[in-house]
Amino acid sequence: MSSPTATERTLDAICNALPAGEERPGQKEMANAIRAAIQQEGHVVVQAGTGTGKSLAYLVPAAVSGRKTVISTATKALQDQLATKDLPLLAEHCDRPLTWSVLKGRSNYLCLQRLDEATAAGGQQTLGGVAEASGASDLVTPRHLRLMQEFAAASETGDRAELDEEPQPWVWAAVSVGPNECPGAAKCPRGDDCFAERARSQAAAADIIVVNTHLYGLHLRNNQAILPPHDVVVFDEAHEVEDIISATTGISMGPGSFTNLARVIDTLILDVELIDHLHADAKRFAAALEPHLGSRFRRGLPPDLAEMLSQMRERVNQASNAVRQINDSGSPDLITRKARVATAVGALVIECDQLIGFDDSSVMWVSGTQDAPRIEMAPLDIGVTLDQLFWNPEPLGVEIAVTGSATSDQGPAFGSPTTAVFTSATIPPGLATRLQIPTEKLVELDVGTPFDFENNALLYCATHLPEPRSNTFLEASAEE
Ligand code: SF4
Known part of the structure; x- marks a missing residue:
C-alpha cells in the first residue's frame, strides 16, 4: 500500500x-x-x-x-x-x-480621493442617478461626510461591510468609485493609502x-x-x-448610467448645458426603453432603440471631448479627476458601441421596472466567451x-x-x-454523498391535492 x-x-x-x-x-x-x-x-x-x-x-x-x-x-x-x-x-x-484574504470589488471600499473631493465641495451634493434609482432624497450632507471621515480614520480596511450602519446608497456613491471610474493608484493622489489598493496588495501576497x-x-x-x-x-x-x-x-445599461456620468462630469467641468443634456438624455432613454420592457431581441435592435443609442453615444462623445480639453495645469487632484472621468466616459462609449453592434452571438433584452428600465446584453454561448477570455485569452485583449x-x-x-x-x-x-x-x-x-438518502429519505407526493394554480390549492396544501 x-x-x-x-x-x-x-x-x-x-x-x-x-x-x-x-x-x-x-x-x-x-x-x-x-x-x-x-x-x-x-x-x-x-x-x-x-x-x-x-x-x-x-x-x-x-x-x-x-x-x-x-x-x-x-x-x-x-x-x-x-x-x-x-x-x-x-x-x-x-x-x-x-x-488568505477576501477580496471584493472596488466599489465596496471607501475611496479616499472621492471623500476628499466631496469634503472640498462641502457636502450638499445631489446625486441624481442614485437617488433616481432609490427613489429617496439624494442629499449628501456635511454630517454624512463627517461620519465617512471618521470611518476612514478608524477603519483598517475601508470595507463598507464594516460600517456600523448601512449607508444610504447615494451617500456611499459619493465616497466610492464604480468599476469603471478609478484611474488607478499611480494616477491618484491618494493611491498610496487607498483602501482598495491595500486590499489588492494583501490579496497579492x-x-x-x-x-x-x-x-x-x-x-x-x-x-x-x-x-x-x-x-x-x-x-x-x-x-x-x-x-x-x-x-x-455582458452589458447592463439604464438611464442611471448617464445620470451617473453627469454626476462624475459635474465634479470636473462647469458645463451646465452638458450636464442638463445628459440628465435629459437619461429621461429620454428611460422613456424609449419602457415600451420594450420584458422584450427580447433576436434579430438586431428595434430602430427606435438603435437611434436612441446612437444619440446617447454621440452625447458621451461630446462629454469625452469636453473632458479632453480641460487644462489640468499639472494639478494632481485635477489630473486624477480628469483620469477618472475619462475612464468612465471611455467605458460607456465602448458599451454603447457594443450594444449598437449587437449581433447573433449575443442576446439582448429589456429588464427592470417602469421607473428603472435597463437594456441588457449577454453572450449567447458562454463557452465561446470563456474560450476567448479564459481558456485561450488573446494577448492583446478581446472585443x-x-x-x-x-x-x-x-x-x-x-x-x-x-x-x-x-x-x-x-x-x-x-x-x-x-x-x-x-x-x-x-x-x-x-463523489456522491456520505448520507444514505436511499434508506433514510421519504418522497411524499400528495397527488390528491388540487392543481397548484387553482384557487383552493393554498388552503388545501396548508391543511395537508
Ligand atoms: S486609487 Fe484613488 S480613485 Fe482609485 S479607489 Fe483608490 S483612492 Fe479612489
Whole structure:
C-alpha cells in the first residue's frame, strides 16, 4: 500500500481534530483528483453531494501544493464560512504556513480621493442617478461626510461591510468609485493609502484569495487584470457559474448610467448645458426603453432603440471631448479627476458601441421596472466567451473587454490559471461541454454523498391535492 500523500495526511489530521470527525471517502477521492489536476495542470468538474466536506476537499490540495489559488463562490455565506471557519482550521493542520484574504470589488471600499473631493465641495451634493434609482432624497450632507471621515480614520480596511450602519446608497456613491471610474493608484493622489489598493496588495501576497464569482467574471471581462495572477481557480457553487459569468461579461445599461456620468462630469467641468443634456438624455432613454420592457431581441435592435443609442453615444462623445480639453495645469487632484472621468466616459462609449453592434452571438433584452428600465446584453454561448477570455485569452485583449477600466497599474496580466476546478452538490448536466473546458485535460467525477438518502429519505407526493394554480390549492396544501 502506498504511503498517504501530504493532501491525505492533512485531511486525516483535520478529521481527527474534529469532535465528530469521520473519514469521508468521497472527500478524499475529490481531494486526490484535484491534487493530481494541480500537478498535471489539468481541470476538474466534480459533483460532491451534501456532507462530502467539499470545501476542505479543494482547500487542502490547493494549500499543500503551494500554488496561488483563487476560490470563487456564488454566495457571501460560503465566503464567510471559508474565511472564518475552513481556512483557519486548515491553517492549524497544514504542514506549511498558510495566508488568505477576501477580496471584493472596488466599489465596496471607501475611496479616499472621492471623500476628499466631496469634503472640498462641502457636502450638499445631489446625486441624481442614485437617488433616481432609490427613489429617496439624494442629499449628501456635511454630517454624512463627517461620519465617512471618521470611518476612514478608524477603519483598517475601508470595507463598507464594516460600517456600523448601512449607508444610504447615494451617500456611499459619493465616497466610492464604480468599476469603471478609478484611474488607478499611480494616477491618484491618494493611491498610496487607498483602501482598495491595500486590499489588492494583501490579496497579492496571500496564498489563497476568496472572491465572489461576480468579481471573477469582471476579472475575465477586463483581460484578467483585476485579480492578482494565480495558478489555480476553484469555482464552488459551480451550478451558478454560467449565469454569473454571462451577466458579468455582458452589458447592463439604464438611464442611471448617464445620470451617473453627469454626476462624475459635474465634479470636473462647469458645463451646465452638458450636464442638463445628459440628465435629459437619461429621461429620454428611460422613456424609449419602457415600451420594450420584458422584450427580447433576436434579430438586431428595434430602430427606435438603435437611434436612441446612437444619440446617447454621440452625447458621451461630446462629454469625452469636453473632458479632453480641460487644462489640468499639472494639478494632481485635477489630473486624477480628469483620469477618472475619462475612464468612465471611455467605458460607456465602448458599451454603447457594443450594444449598437449587437449581433447573433449575443442576446439582448429589456429588464427592470417602469421607473428603472435597463437594456441588457449577454453572450449567447458562454463557452465561446470563456474560450476567448479564459481558456485561450488573446494577448492583446478581446472585443468584449472594457479597456481603461480601473484594474491594476501593472496592466492586464495575461495567462489564465493552469488548473480550474468546478464543484457543486449539483453539477448541471453538460456543464463541461457548455463551458468549453479543454477535454484533453479534463477529469469529471461524482463523489456522491456520505448520507444514505436511499434508506433514510421519504418522497411524499400528495397527488390528491388540487392543481397548484387553482384557487383552493393554498388552503388545501396548508391543511395537508
Ligand atoms: S486609487 Fe482609485 S479607489 Fe483608490 S483612492 Fe484613488 S480613485 Fe479612489
